[in-house]
Amino acid sequence: MKQPVITIDGPAGAGKSTVSRTLAKRLNLVYLDTGAMYRAVALQATRENIPFSDGNALYMMCENIDIHFKANGDKSAIFIDNDDVSAQIRMAEMDMLSSSVSAVPEVRKAMTALQRKIGEKGGIVAEGRDMGTVVFPDADFKFFVTASPEVRAKRRYDERKARNEDIDINNVEADIRKRDEQDQSRKLAPLKPADDAILIDTSGMEIERVIEVILGHIKGDHL
Numbered sequence: 361m362k363q364p365v366i367t368i369d370g371p372a373g374a375g376k377s378t379v380s381r382t383l384a385k386r387l388n389l390v391y392l393d394t395g396a397m398y399r400a401v402a403l404q405a406t407r408e409n410i411p412f413s414d415g416n417a418l419y420m421m422c423e424n425i426d427i428h429f430k431a432n433g434d435k436s437a438i439f440i441d442n443d444d445v446s447a448q449i450r451m452a453e454m455d456m457l458s459s460s461v462s463a464v465p466e467v468r469k470a471m472t473a474l475q476r477k478i479g480e481k482g483g484i485v486a487e488g489r490d491m492g493t494v495v496f497p498d499a500d501f502k503f504f505v506t507a508s509p510e511v512r513a514k515r516r517y518d519e520r521k522a523r524n525e526d527i528d529i530n531n532v533e534a535d536i537r538k539r540d541e542q543d544q545s546r547k548l549a550p551l552k553p554a555d556d557a558i559l560i561d562t563s564g565m566e567i568e569r570v571i572e573v574i575l576g577h578i579k580g581d582h583l
């Protein structure tokens with residue numbers, strides 16, 4: 361039997377990553393963090409000084425580098441060629457830069473192809489913005505995870521504080537709102553739920569509860 365494809369889309373800070381990673385682990389599936397791929401593209405374009413207005417140059421760059429994941433204990437590390445960029449892609453400036461570069465059609469073309477290749481045999485939990493709408497429209501299970509902007513900002517703030525970053529919660533919330541707006545309003549593959557996605561508002565929920573709800577849908581139907 362073909363292994364399932366499960367998609368988890370939603371805005372920044374909705375809890376997608378923790379939920380997707382945990383779900384993949386419990387179900388013994390591969391976790392695919394597509395946001396990390398756009399972050400890697402933004403990082404490499406910055407390193408190579410490629411302007412985001414030059415779609416062709418960005419496409420060539422994507423074709424010339426090897427973006428891949430490697431399991432690292434419980435986590436998964438992302439590489440550009442032989443370079444582990446897992447830490448660099450989480451730098452705060454990569455938030456907006458990855459959102460901007462992800463609006464470039466040539467970049468989406470390259471990443472969509474790579475994501476489909478990784479998922480072609482099934483057996484994945486794919487997390488992002490357009491997993492259920494564009495990349496895996498025939499996915500077995502689609503979820504769209506949201507939370508209020510205040511709750512999402514608080515989660516991002518706690519994450520960054522834990523990494524000892526010097527930040528202000530109001531700035532975090534303003535950045536999140538700006539990035540959502542940019543991700544929702546782009547022409548290609550905008551952030552939105554697929555028509556057949558199950559919506560989950562995680563505002564007042566513990567992560568464990570979100571996982572229970574998702575597993576409830578999957579088990580009830582399939583596994």
Ligand code: DC
Nearest residue numbers: 394395396398458459462488489490
């Ligand atoms: O999930 P994240 O915050 O790491 O994603 C960074 C940016 O990448 C996000 O603001 C928009 C873009 N992205 C996308 O356009 N499509 C995806 N499937 C995943 C991320």
